[in-house]
Amino acid sequence: MSAVPLLAVRDLTVRFGRRVAVQHASFELWPGEVLAIVGESGSGKTTLLRAVHGDLPADGGRVLYRLHDGTLAPLDGLAEPVRRHLARTEWGFVHQNPRDGLRMAVSAGGNVGERLMAAGMRHWGRIRAEATQWLRRVEIDPARIDDPPRTFSGGMQQRLQIARVLVTRPRLVLMDEPTGGLDVSVQARLLDLIRGLVADLGLAAVIVTHDLAVARLLAHRMLVMQGGRIVESGLTDQVLDDPQHPYSQLLVASVLQA
Amino acid sequence: MSLPAYSFAYLDEQTKRMIRRALLKAVAIPGYQVPFASREMPLAYGWGTGGMQVTAAVIGPDDVLKVIDQGADDTTNAVSIRRFFALTAGVRTTERTAEATIIQTRHRIPETPLAAGQILVYQVPQPEPLRKLEPRETETRRMHALAEYGLMHVKLYEDIARHGRITLSYDYPVLVNGRHVMAPSPIPSFDNPKMHRSPALQLFGAGREKRIYAVPPYTDVVSLAFEDHPFRPWKAEAACGLCGATETYLDEVVVDDRGGRLFVCSDTDYCAERRKAGHRGAAAGHALAAGEGG
Numbered sequence: 001m002s003a004v005p006l007l008a009v010r011d012l013t014v015r016f017g018r019r020v021a022v023q024h025a026s027f028e029l030w031p032g033e034v035l036a037i038v039g040e041s042g043s044g045k046t047t048l049l050r051a052v053h054g055d056l057p058a059d060g061g062r063v064l065y066r067l068h069d070g071t072l073a074p075l076d077g078l079a080e081p082v083r084r085h086l087a088r089t090e091w092g093f094v095h096q097n098p099r100d101g102l103r104m105a106v107s108a109g110g111n112v113g114e115r116l117m118a119a120g121m122r123h124w125g126r127i128r129a130e131a132t133q134w135l136r137r138v139e140i141d142p143a144r145i146d147d148p149p150r151t152f153s154g155g156m157q158q159r160l161q162i163a164r165v166l167v168t169r170p171r172l173v174l175m176d177e178p179t180g181g182l183d184v185s186v187q188a189r190l191l192d193l194i195r196g197l198v199a200d201l202g203l204a205a206v207i208v209t210h211d212l213a214v215a216r217l218l219a220h221r222m223l224v225m226q227g228g229r230i231v232e233s234g235l236t237d238q239v240l241d242d243p244q245h246p247y248s249q250l251l252v253a254s255v256l257q258a
Numbered sequence: 259m260s261l262p263a264y265s266f267a268y269l270d271e272q273t274k275r276m277i278r279r280a281l282l283k284a285v286a287i288p289g290y291q292v293p294f295a296s297r298e299m300p301l302a303y304g305w306g307t308g309g310m311q312v313t314a315a316v317i318g319p320d321d322v323l324k325v326i327d328q329g330a331d332d333t334t335n336a337v338s339i340r341r342f343f344a345l346t347a348g349v350r351t352t353e354r355t356a357e358a359t360i361i362q363t364r365h366r367i368p369e370t371p372l373a374a375g376q377i378l379v380y381q382v383p384q385p386e387p388l389r390k391l392e393p394r395e396t397e398t399r400r401m402h403a404l405a406e407y408g409l410m411h412v413k414l415y416e417d418i419a420r421h422g423r424i425t426l427s428y429d430y431p432v433l434v435n436g437r438h439v440m441a442p443s444p445i446p447s448f449d450n451p452k453m454h455r456s457p458a459l460q461l462f463g464a465g466r467e468k469r470i471y472a473v474p475p476y477t478d479v480v481s482l483a484f485e486d487h488p489f490r491p492w493k494a495e496a497a498c499g500l501c502g503a504t505e506t507y508l509d510e511v512v513v514d515d516r517g518g519r520l521f522v523c524s525d526t527d528y529c530a531e532r533r534k535a536g537h538r539g540a541a542a543g544h545a546l547a548a549g550e551g552g
């Protein structure tokens with residue numbers, strides 16, 4: 001592993017009015033590493049993810065990202081065009097609700113091809129070939145390439161969202177409950193798919209989840225959040241098998257009882 | 259003139275100054291949409307009030323005005339706008355493209371190549387080329403600011419996916435000066451190449467949407483496309499029945515109550531000039547041509 005992390009979050013604080021949604025959060029993410037963020041509803045997981053992605057302004061602290069020249073650059077110091085360019089080429093965001101991450105009126109092929117076109121690809125046949133290949137890769141029948149996502153099942157929409165993001169070969173993917181709201185069997189298949197893609201592409205990923213089993217299956221390391229704070233962090237197995245913080249202990253115990 | 263209640267060309271000087279400032283900014287940033295405080299004109303929106311305000315702001319007593327609607331000088335809309343400026347500005351009007359110093363247009367660019375010193379004023383219903391794909395103004399503004407135009411190609415991608423080729427044939431988006439994507443107004447894509455490096459100044463006014471934009475003379479105007487689906491301006495595969503022209507944009511008109519049809523130049527001035535010069539089409543002498551071209 002290199003000496004510089006891919007992503008470094010330092011002392012990040014996000015407020016909504018007087019409510020502090022994320023307080024002094026710090027963590028690092030290394031290339032190829034999968035980090036899970038767990039915690040109860042309202043603990044600040046989505047807010048943290050959106051602030052890291054630059055969709056929400058931070059009220060304190062910084063997010064640093066390793067550029068290709070190896071330097072760790074604070075995102076708020078980059079010009080907006082540079083940041084937006086990174087966001088649509090090197091990063092991906094997979095939303096919990098596919099409606100937030102897909103263009104529902106545009107065909108599956110157009111959804112997958114959009115980032116390629118945004119990056120300047122101007123050969124229709126090549127865009128189409130890439131989209132076909134990515135549909136196949138996320139286990140969507142390429143015959144559906146001209147269908148709009150509203151004709152897809154929830155699991156398919158989620159897989160389409162993943163294809164749309166991965167098509168530019170990002171280095172970093174942020175996923176907010178990617179399996180939330182899906183049937184258990186569909187969840188399992190999607191998790192398998194994500195695990196395979198992350199490994200094949202050497203992606204670094206942050207995955208927000210309610211589900212400790214998801215963390216166990218996918219993540220090298222995990223963070224536990226409570227009331228906007230990161231109360232525990234460590235290797236996934238370590239945290240799940242030997243939680244230190246009382247809240248983590250409660251969380252693990254409640255799963256074991258269920 | 260007997261209309262003392264009106265300023266020259268209807269609008270008061272302060273309003274014209276405001277519009278001219280917007281126009282100067284528009285010319286300085288080709289293809290960029292400049293907001294302006296659109297005024298009420300004595301015509302309803304949709305009748306070219308944006309174009310009329312632009313014309314009113316640039317016209318002078320020595321100008322010669324031509325107004326066309328779908329290529330024709332004699333539609334109700336074209337006639338009333340021409341009459342309006344004849345009354346309020348006392349300017350000379352013409353149907354001849356070559357004689358005009360200002361041409362206000364809806365839906366066409368004249369076939370006769372424009373010359374340096376001429377101004378073409380377009381009436382624009384929807385200035386935002388990204389609007390149908392992205393309804394949020396804040397988003398489209400940011401896309402223009404950062405030149406993020408991937409979405410525009412998504413629209414063309416979808417067209418090809420659905421029809422095997424680009425079928426978009428009106429208001430076909432263009433990249434101006436290598437920087438801003440612009441809606442050329444609902445002219446046929448056939449006319450797009452005429453915008454490219456035109457010696458004339460091209461001004462665009464959208465009244466309802468309160469936007470002005472411009473293409474200064476000799477500016478690059480390139481129609482968006484894919485490498486393997488290049489831009490092809492569409493026109494009917496026919497010759498003008500009246501003047502025989504094969505290089506013009508044609509309208510298909512019903513000529514009798516038995517469903518008879520005829521292709522004729524949509525640019526009535528151009529067609530008449532050709533006939534005057536002796537060119538004859540397959541249906542030359544048709545009643546449709548009577549009363550025209552004299």
Ligand SMILES: Nc1ncnc2c1ncn2[C@@H]1O[C@H](COP(=O)(O)OP(=O)(O)OP(=O)(O)O)[C@@H](O)[C@H]1O
Binds near residue numbers: 019039040043045
């Ligand atoms: N847009 C907003 N405006 C005001 N408060 C917000 C907003 N978004 C989130 N919050 C508040 O911030 C806190 C953290 O919310 P967040 O959505 O980050 O939680 P979460 O951990 O993702 O929860 P869940 O598991 O239910 O998705 C909550 O108290 C929430 O009410």
Ligand SMILES: [Mg+2]
Binds near residue numbers: 045046047176
């Ligand atoms: Mg959430």
Ligand SMILES: [Zn+2]
Binds near residue numbers: 499503523528529530
């Ligand atoms: Zn003709």
